[in-house]
Amino acid sequence: MPQSIEETASLLAGGDYVADRSLATVLFLALKMGRPLFLEGEAGVGKTEIAKVLAKALDRPLIRLQCYEGLDVSSALYEWNYAAQMIEIRLREASGDTDRNAMRAGIFSDDFLIRRPILQALEGEPGRAPVLLIDELDRTDEAFEAFLLEVLSDNQVTIPEIGTIRAGEPPIVVITTNRTREIHDALKRRCLYHWVDYPSAERELEILHRKAPGANAALAKELVAFVQRLRSADLFKAPGVAETIDWANALTELNALALDPAKVSDTLGVLLKYQDDIARMEKGEGRAILDEVKRDLALAG
Template sequence: MAEAGHLVDEGTATALFLATVLHRPLLIEGEPGVGKTSVAKALATTLDTPLIRLQCYEGLTANEALYEWNYQRQLLAIRLIEARSENLTDADLFTEEFLQDRPLLRAVRHDGPVPPVLLIDEIDRADDEFEALLFEFLGEAAISIPELGTFTAARPPVVVLTSNRSRELHDALRRRCLYHWIDFPTPERATEILRRSVPAANEPLIASAVDFIGRARELDLDKRPGMAEAIDWVSALTALQVTRLVRTDVVRTLSTIAKSPDDHATVTQALEGLGYPRTTGGQPAAR
């Protein structure tokens, strides 16, 4: 995973390993920005296999996630039959010729030597009803299509589901999955992640950024900054050729870590307590 550009701790690595060898879906939860999605991407790179992604949202339907029929091709087939004056009742418009694979069916029908990694991202954003559609797939790596029968994966895909816990998931879904929680990394791991993610940043800047992010996460914020925000912040500071963090640089790049007006104001008001007073001897304070 490190060679694929993603650092994982032993717990995450073990969960991913068990998901691949036991052929069980893995449900990963954690705060936004801790790297849940990037874990699946890095796993696909590590296994040298395609990543198939299903981004969940409210109102997601079975047609968008499992499969749907190519209505345009069906309509064209009907017109050709009519043009040939053939009996329309003898036409079979529900064959594989007219079937369109969506992410779940594409994962089941993948015929490569290595099963794909299927990322079902932010499952908590989908409706409760959509979860029920997943039960057969998660339990049996299969999808039933009334007109064609059941498609079962020859090699079950490696399924990774992510959730930000915006709502509780069904117990039936949890029972079908292995489970892992990703915490915000320790300062040591956060430092190493930033070194790898922003190699142009120098050590004093990384150390100051890690310390600042850790302190900012203790504030009463609507959305605490995660590693994604930390990487964006250090990348922005490096692009501005900042090598030593001072208050003015914090203020002008605060939009990378504070994602609402209230959070921006809260962090700005707390800068002095975070170790960045307005001035020190006429100059911006530095750490």
């Protein structure tokens, strides 16, 4: 475990994650205090990547619970292997073993329990507790949030047929949300909070150097400047860092050395994901942004 904010920043940098000091600080505190980390921000700004890098850097298993509408306890925590239980019942009946109490104890045992991500995380290996990533929590409903309260506050869950299962060593919990809806305060209070914003131009350029090393320096500067201006436009969905990396890799595959109107128009589908946004750029706004970028870089250079 890192012993300082600087060590935390270095740990992330070792996994090619370029973090500002505020993020390194809250991550250090979450690790030091054993508290879940609640990361909120627009899609594509690198929230999920933090958990992945953390698991790799600390040599911990990564257990990911991908949230979706309708997610329930059986998919997130556990369920019983009903088919195997039915076979066990039939075998006991065929052998003449009809003791109901013994049969109940036998079929609701560990042998028939299917562990889902949260239970797997709570039963992690001592000394190597996993990183539990609860990704895009805002896709679930309030009932699932309420279920998580016991897990986040006490590092335990209750299974009616077995009892309470408590973590020997609490997992490192990272929760992400794209803020498509508000998460209840009761859950947030159990976590340390951080808003993951779009990076500055300097930090985004550093990210490109690490994640898209094939892009030449001039092209990287131009596309970062273009994306930074694009985010200030009134778009349905502004491009995230993930789209910037994809765009740099796509232009590199096309052997581009610099941006030009044709290449921008041809590759807008890599950067923007909604037709209305693409159409708006193709009507002339994209050309205007590119002209501004070329002019400003020429003056700066």
